[in-house]
Amino acid sequence: MIVMDEDDCMVSVAKFYLEFTVGESCGKCTPCRIGNKRMLEILTRITEGKGTMDDIEHLKSLAATIKDTALCGLGQTSPNPVLSTIDNFYDEYVEHVKKHTCRAKQCKALLTYTVNPEKCKGCGACARNCPADAIMGDVRKPHVINPFKCIRCGMCQSRCRFDAIHVF
Ligand code: SF4
Ligand code: SF4
Ligand code: SF4
Numbered sequence: 001m002i003v004m005d006e007d008d009c010m011v012s013v014a015k016f017y018l019e020f021t022v023g024e025s026c027g028k029c030t031p032c033r034i035g036n037k038r039m040l041e042i043l044t045r046i047t048e049g050k051g052t053m054d055d056i057e058h059l060k061s062l063a064a065t066i067k068d069t070a071l072c073g074l075g076q077t078s079p080n081p082v083l084s085t086i087d088n089f090y091d092e093y094v095e096h097v098k099k100h101t102c103r104a105k106q107c108k109a110l111l112t113y114t115v116n117p118e119k120c121k122g123c124g125a126c127a128r129n130c131p132a133d134a135i136m137g138d139v140r141k142p143h144v145i146n147p148f149k150c151i152r153c154g155m156c157q158s159r160c161r162f163d164a165i166h167v168f
Contacts, residue, residue, distance in 0.1 A: 009106035010089035011096055014082045015043040021078035032075030035066040048109040049100040056093050111152045112168045117142035119164035126156035
């Protein structure tokens with residue numbers, strides 16, 4: 001049994017298990033060797049905000065085919081995390097695809113870091129520690145994050161002593 005909470009992204013969980021299967025596949029049969037790789041590519045697209053609603057349908061049909069046609073237990077069970085997360089957490093898949101958001105804040109590519117000007121003291125700690133030089137602002141003035149330069153490392157949030165950096 002695996003216990004998860006609201007901090008776990010169900011799309012990422014499915015992707016994690018599929019990465020394991022792809023790594024373990026012996027390559028003898030096509031459904032497992034190729035099919036799982038295609039599913040992993042789709043899941044990766046979705047976690048990067050590049051997925052479509054058709055991708056979710058493709059996942060379901062690929063998963064069903066792999067379950068039916070793979071030669072051994074590894075391939076036959078590999079789609080289970082994908083199917084069960086789609087069945088039980090379909091809303092999360094749709095949010096990734098349509099809103100480009102990850103409610104668990106696990107999909108790095110979908111995160112947006114912003115400075116709350118009400119809380120920001122202009123201390124500059126975030127800007128000094130940003131590896132992408134993505135934060136600008138004068139001393140004692142609210143700072144601003146350039147979303148085009150931000151690489152979503154989270155360093156600024158961990159360095160801000162005033163809880164002024166929020167992630168959505
Ligand atoms: S399903 Fe089994 S036999 Fe087929 S590629 Fe995967 S591990 Fe090999
Ligand atoms: S570390 Fe926090 S308070 Fe300091 S400039 Fe950055 S956002 Fe503002
Ligand atoms: S998340 Fe990282 S890259 Fe983005 S603004 Fe903060 S420190 Fe810079």
